[in-house]
Amino acid sequence: xxxxxxxxxxxxxxxxxxxxxxxxxxxxxxxxxxxxxxxxxxxxxxxxxxxxxxxxxxxxxxxxxxxxxxxxxxxxxxxxxxxxxxxxxxxxxxxxxxxxxxxxxxxxxxxxxxxxxxxxxxxxxxxxxxxxxxxxxxxxxxxxxxxxxxxxxxxxxxxxxxxxxxxxxxxxxxxxxxxxxxxxxxxxxxxxxxxxxxxxxxxxxxxxxxxxxxxxxxxxxxxxxxxx
Amino acid sequence: xxxxxxxxxxxxxxxxxxxxxxxxxxxxxxxxxxxxxxxxxxxxxxxxxxxxxxxxxxxxxxxxxxxxxxxxxxxxxxxxxxxxxxxxxxxxxxxxxxxxxxxxxxxxxxxxxxxxxxxxxxxxxxxxxxxxxxxxxxxxxxxxxxxxxxxxxxxxxxxxxxxxxxxxxxxxxxxxxxxxxxxxxxxxxxxxxxxxxxxxxxxxxxxxxxxxxxxxxxxxxxxxxxxxxxxxxxxxxxxxxxxxxxxxxxxxxxxxxxxxxxxxxxxxxxxxxxxxx
Numbered sequence: 001x002x003x004x005x006x007x008x009x010x011x012x013x014x015x016x017x018x019x020x021x022x023x024x025x026x027x028x029x030x031x032x033x034x035x036x037x038x039x040x041x042x043x044x045x046x047x048x049x050x051x052x053x054x055x056x057x058x059x060x061x062x063x064x065x066x067x068x069x070x071x072x073x074x075x076x077x078x079x080x081x082x083x084x085x086x087x088x089x090x091x092x093x094x095x096x097x098x099x100x101x102x103x104x105x106x107x108x109x110x111x112x113x114x115x116x117x118x119x120x121x122x123x124x125x126x127x128x129x130x131x132x133x134x135x136x137x138x139x140x141x142x143x144x145x146x147x148x149x150x151x152x153x154x155x156x157x158x159x160x161x162x163x164x165x166x167x168x169x170x171x172x173x174x175x176x177x178x179x180x181x182x183x184x185x186x187x188x189x190x191x192x193x194x195x196x197x198x199x200x201x202x203x204x205x206x207x208x209x210x211x212x213x214x215x216x217x218x219x220x221x222x223x224x225x226x227x228x
Numbered sequence: 229x230x231x232x233x234x235x236x237x238x239x240x241x242x243x244x245x246x247x248x249x250x251x252x253x254x255x256x257x258x259x260x261x262x263x264x265x266x267x268x269x270x271x272x273x274x275x276x277x278x279x280x281x282x283x284x285x286x287x288x289x290x291x292x293x294x295x296x297x298x299x300x301x302x303x304x305x306x307x308x309x310x311x312x313x314x315x316x317x318x319x320x321x322x323x324x325x326x327x328x329x330x331x332x333x334x335x336x337x338x339x340x341x342x343x344x345x346x347x348x349x350x351x352x353x354x355x356x357x358x359x360x361x362x363x364x365x366x367x368x369x370x371x372x373x374x375x376x377x378x379x380x381x382x383x384x385x386x387x388x389x390x391x392x393x394x395x396x397x398x399x400x401x402x403x404x405x406x407x408x409x410x411x412x413x414x415x416x417x418x419x420x421x422x423x424x425x426x427x428x429x430x431x432x433x434x435x436x437x438x439x440x441x442x443x444x445x446x447x448x449x450x451x452x453x454x455x456x457x458x459x460x461x462x463x464x465x466x467x468x469x470x471x472x473x474x475x476x477x478x479x480x481x482x483x484x485x486x487x488x489x490x491x492x493x494x495x496x497x498x499x500x501x502x503x504x505x
Contacts, residue, residue, distance in 0.1 A: 030434060037464060039433035052429030082414075088472035089408075089415035092479060094459050097472065184428075205406060207419035208434045209442055209479045216461040216469060 011140040014114075015133065015150040018158055023106035027099065028166065028226035029053060029159030033214035035166050036221065046163055047177045050156060054184065056208035058155050060090055061130040062192035063203050065151045066144035068134025070196035073143070077122050079200070080131060086200045087128050093212035095219045099228045103129040111136045148192035152185045162226060244308030244336065247271035247301075251325065253294040253354075254318035262294040262321035273313055274299040281326050283505035285386045285447075285496060287357055293322040298360070300329065307336025307370055311344040317383070319351040327360040330392075333371040335401060341370035348376070350383040358387035362441075362485050365424070367394055369401030381412040382450050386503065388492060390443035392485050393423055393436070402426045409446060409475070416473045417446055439465065439481035441488035445496055447503060448475035460498050466491040468498050 018024055030053060034040045040049050064087050071079045091097045104127040111132070112120040117139045123132060130151055137147035160174050195203050215228060247270035254265040269275045278297035280289075287293055298313070305311055317323045333342065350356045356377075365371060379385055389407060394400040402424030409417040421442065423430040436442050452474035461467040466480035478495035482488035497504040 034433040037433075039437050045433060048429060048432030049434050050429075050432075052432030052434035055427070055429040056435060085472070086415045086418070089418045092417070092419065092469045092471065092477040093467070094470055094472075201408075201410075201415065205408070205418040205420045207421050209421070209444075209481050210437055210439075210465065211434045212469065212479055213461060213465060213467040213481070216459055216467045217464070220461065 008141055012142055012146050012150060015136060015140065015142070016153040018154060018161060020110060022110040023103055024154060024158050026227045027103070027158060028162035028228065029155055030057070030211045030214060030228065031159045031162050032166055032224060032226045033218035033228070034210070036218065037214055039210070040167070043169060043173050043177070046167070046169070046174070047180075050159060050177055050181065051184070053159060053208065053211065054152065054156050054181065054188065056206040057211060058152050059188050059192060059204060059206050061151045061155060062148035062188055063195050064128070064130035065134040065137065065147040066193045066196055067200065067203060068131040069137045069142070069144045069147035072119055072135045072138040077119060077135070080123065080127070083131060083200055084124070084128055086203060087130065090205045090207075091212075092207070093215045095215045095228070096212060099215070100128045100130070101126040104132045107132045107136065111139070115139060143193070144196045145189050145193040149185060149189035152189055156181060156185065165225060244310075244340065245272050245302060245304065245306075246310040247273050248312040248314065249273035249275055250314045251275055251296055252316040252318060253321040253323040255320040259320070261292045262323065264294045264296060265318065266316070267296065269301070272300060272302045272304055272309070273311055274301045278326065284324060284357055284359060285503045285505055286355060286384070287322060287324050288502070288505070290322075293324060295324045295326070298325065298327045300331065303332070304334060305342035305344055305371065306334050307342050308338065308340035309336070309342045313344075313346045315346070315348040315356075317348070317350040317354040317356045320353040322355040322357075324357040324359065330361040330364055332364045332366060333369045333403065334366045335368040335370065339370070341372065343372045344374070346375045348378070350377070350379045350385055352380040352382040354380070355384045356387075358385070360388065362390035362392050362443075363405070364392045364395060365400040365403035367398045367401055369403060371401070371403050373403070373405040375407045377409045378413075379409065379411045379416070379448060384449050385409075386445065386447040388443065388445050390441065390485065390488055390492070391421065393440045393442070400424050407446070409448065411448065411473055414473070416448065416475055417471055417477060436481050439483060441482045441485050443480055443488050443492055445478040445492050446475060447499065450474055452476075457499060462494060462498055463491055466495055468495045
């Protein structure tokens with residue numbers, strides 16, 4: 001299928017922008033659960049949290065976005081159900097699987113309105129967010145590395161933005177962390193895109209045990225600002 | 229070949245050990261008793277028939293099953309060593325694999341990384357109980373631990389994995405462990421954990437924070453296809469979570485090995501009989 005391209009660099013910014021109406025603002029990327037558990041209390045703890053999250057859940061999402069992008073670039077979406085199953089196996093927490101699918105459903109709806117394409121209709125009812133991100137990147141004419149970078153940025157910046165609402169913290173310090181992480185995000189995006197020609201089973205599976213555990217506690221919490 | 233993050237092949241180091249041990253069980257002709265069919269130790273990996281070491285999920289006090297313990301034939305794995313263990317649980321048989329002592333992963337005299345690869349195949353109607361002792365990633369180690377388990381649709385399994393980040397009071401070396409479980413060829417559980425001086429962010433609140441012991445119990449039962457156990461966060465740093473297929477993962481992070489063992493046992497007991505110990 002002919003993929004209609006829009007301006008590529010601007011398309012990447014569009015996808016990665018937290019203001020894209022795809023529901024990301026309602027999530028803290030596990031930061032609120034970590035703060036509730038008393039594990040993040042200061043700027044240094046926030047930076048360690050964000051690095052750990054980016055190296056694990058962020059990298060995981062990035063490699064799956066890259067794989068979904070590479071698969072749909074050629075117009076063949078037949079591998080996506082298996083990709084979804086591989087991602088399910090890498091997320092032990094049912095709550096986080098649900099969050100990923102909720103965000104995927106919202107991203108698909110947003111993209112389908114903004115830039116309609118038959119690929120979006122071909123995705124399942126509630127596809128995982130990285131899979132939708134990969135397909136959206138391909139539809140916008142972007143490649144696997146850009147798909148990976150978009151979701152790395154969205155995930156990391158989303159959690160960082162939540163910090164300002166959850167902690168007494170100088171917003172400049174939060175963005176200083178993000179500035180220090182830019183080279184890391186670029187590096188992880190390149191690494192994520194290295195797996196696109198390998199079997200899905202070989203995709204990375206970085207775990208983040210405390211994130212899974214805290215997510216299950218968070219869902220049962222009565223007082224929370226963010227959904228996850 | 230399965231390898232999630234390719235590394236250069238190791239140069240052979242003086243004194244480096246390699247070994248491949250093989251273990252297989254089968255159902256005896258009486259259709260009830262499980263027997264050890266193959267028991268091939270190799271160098272550092274010593275397999276021997278054994279009696280129950282303590283409480284076991286699924287197979288408590290049963291005498292008609294195959295029980296084997298893994299013992300260390302030498303110290304290690306050390307840097308440069310490559311160990312492999314292949315396990316085959318034949319159709320309808322029940323195999324319990326335990327371990328005599330913890331596995332201490334150490335650096336080699338000349339550096340280099342060590343690798344242990346374990347493959348397990350569990351056939352239809354078979355039950356595999358893998359109840360090893362902790363893996364201890366000592367300071368300056370450089371180890372990769374790969375476990376790949378293929379379950380038939382009608383196989384049952386329960387395993388425990390415990391990883392200690394350094395001996396008491398020390399910082400761990402580089403360690404990457406991956407456990408991948410497939411059922412009928414489809415991924416069911418796949419998790420990798422990396423820590424040590426070459427990894428970033430693992431000591432943050434998203435991964436293990438201050439915890440120096442991390443572990444899980446994975447249980448798979450085809451009977452859970454329609455009705456999986458409910459998610460239960462039973463401790464601040466431990467939760468029982470149903471997987472997307474008929475299995476559960478009990479994950480826990482703790483300050484030390486005793487606390488980790490307590491949390492994992494508590495999680496297992498949340499499942500009730502016949503899993504509880």
